[in-house]
Amino acid sequence: MSSNTSCQDVVILTKHGKEQVLADVLEAELGWQLRATDAFDTDTLGTFSGDVERQGSAEQTATQKALLACELEGVEIGLGSEGSFGAGPFGQLIPWQVELVACHNAREGWTVIGEAQGPSCHLHRECPRLEDALHFWTQAPQGQGLMVYAPSQKAQTLRKGIVDKPALIEAYLAAAEVETPVMVEYDLRAHLCPARRSVIADAARDLLEKLNNHCPACKAPGFAYKTPLPGLECEQCTCPTQQPKAHLAQCQRCGYEAQQSVPMAGASPASCQICNP
Numbered sequence: 609m610s611s612n613t614s615c616q617d618v619v620i621l622t623k624h625g626k627e628q629v630l631a632d633v634l635e636a637e638l639g640w641q642l643r644a645t646d647a648f649d650t651d652t653l654g655t656f657s658g659d660v661e662r663q664g665s666a667e668q669t670a671t672q673k674a675l676l677a678c679e680l681e682g683v684e685i686g687l688g689s690e691g692s693f694g695a696g697p698f699g700q701l702i703p704w705q706v707e708l709v710a711c712h713n714a715r716e717g718w719t720v721i722g723e724a725q726g727p728s729c730h731l732h733r734e735c736p737r738l739e740d741a742l743h744f745w746t747q748a749p750q751g752q753g754l755m756v757y758a759p760s761q762k763a764q765t766l767r768k769g770i771v772d773k774p775a776l777i778e779a780y781l782a783a784a785e786v787e788t789p790v791m792v793e794y795d796l797r798a799h800l801c802p803a804r805r806s807v808i809a810d811a812a813r814d815l816l817e818k819l820n821n822h823c824p825a826c827k828a829p830g831f832a833y834k835t836p837l838p839g840l841e842c843e844q845c846t847c848p849t850q851q852p853k854a855h856l857a858q859c860q861r862c863g864y865e866a867q868q869s870v871p872m873a874g875a876s877p878a879s880c881q882i883c884n885p
């Protein structure tokens with residue numbers, strides 16, 4: 609790898625190989641040379657396997673990681689990313705996944721957060737027999753890592769980062785000595801979860817778009833028309849609907865606000881509470 613001295617040195621605080629995903633999207637576009645630091649153990653801020661609970665919100669955690677990257681490495685720009693799995697817009701019906709990538713500029717004093725979300729890629733299965741665990745493994749996407757544990761003694765029996773058959777067999781048999789069925793589930797850490805990496809790449813693209821939009825008042829980046837303002841009038845009865853009539857942009861540094869109207873003249877009666885109750 610050649611180092612380009614004209615590129616800006618940007619650091620991401622990560623243990624789990626997210627830097628390549630982010631570098632692919634951001635480096636060429638922004639003139640960055642992205643490198644990872646593990647100078648701080650991000651697992652102390654929360655883990656997916658649940659052995660460490662996250663304290664703040666996902667936004668706070670991503671921002672905190674970006675700030676730490678700046679502080680620990682003494683660079684102007686730091687990145688931090690954070691994923692969340694849980695209930696989404698469809699409640700418990702469709703498990704949901706949100707990925708955030710925060711970019712902090714320590715010299716200019718702003719933070720911009722890229723976001724992407726969608727149905728969760730997470731799967732788990734109770735496996736009464738070893739064959740069930742092996743079947744689950746063969747059904748998983750190429751490169752997807754697994755975790756194995758005895759449900760009643762998760763902390764004591766948890767094995768993470770299982771990527772091959774011998775390791776799966778060994779972990780299954782060890783957990784099965786405690787109890788069956790054994791729980792087998794996806795290891796969601798980014799380096800072991802290709803589906804998650806693709807959502808992180810989407811979040812990086814969202815970040816890129818926001819970084820390229822500057823506040824008209826103070827020139828800070830991140831001025832993107834993203835917050836929907838409901839109330840588009842029904843084209844049949846002219847009552848306001850839940851469809852957005854405009855999107856709001858707000859500068860998180862100086863507070864300047866502006867709205868951008870949607871291109872549609874009116875909402876479809878299908879989305880109207882009056883015409884289509």
Ligand SMILES: [Zn+2]
Pocket residue numbers: 823824825826827828859860861862863864
């Ligand atoms: Zn501003």
Ligand SMILES: [Zn+2]
Pocket residue numbers: 842843844845846847877880881882883884
């Ligand atoms: Zn209507």
